[in-house]
Amino acid sequence: MIRLVQVIPLFGILLAIYWFCAQLGIFPRHLNDVLFAIPLPSTAIWKPTWGDVMVLLGIIVLYIELLKATRTSETSIIDHLLSTFVLIFYLIAWLIYPWGGNSVFLILASMSFLDVIAGFTITISSARRDLTIGGKM
Numbered sequence: 001m002i003r004l005v006q007v008i009p010l011f012g013i014l015l016a017i018y019w020f021c022a023q024l025g026i027f028p029r030h031l032n033d034v035l036f037a038i039p040l041p042s043t044a045i046w047k048p049t050w051g052d053v054m055v056l057l058g059i060i061v062l063y064i065e066l067l068k069a070t071r072t073s074e075t076s077i078i079d080h081l082l083s084t085f086v087l088i089f090y091l092i093a094w095l096i097y098p099w100g101g102n103s104v105f106l107i108l109a110s111m112s113f114l115d116v117i118a119g120f121t122i123t124i125s126s127a128r129r130d131l132t133i134g135g136k137m
Helices: 002-007 010-023 050-069 074-096 103-134
Strands: none
Touching: 002 074, 010 050, 010 074, 010 103, 050 074, 050 103, 074 103
């Protein structure tokens, strides 16, 4: 199970959740619907929307994906390859499908892009450090 989580890009799961909600007619129509209201000590009222929740989930997923990128193994190469395909799916959906043509989806696609670029960069840096410590560089 842990090995499966290491290989599967979590942005793909987030994309599947978004797509599923789009098929049910929830997104993008209800992205700006307020979920609840919390009064703050400043007397302001915080009213998160479905779109806010999706962006917050994207930030959490990005953090986990960056943690996954710090390991160097055979599975990290597969994870980076699959993450690249997920990014391509995000871009295609954003450009072609009406349910993907909104700012929340573009922000998620941008996070997926950052995941791909940072993943490759972190993995290359980690591999270079491993070679230096091993005395082969």
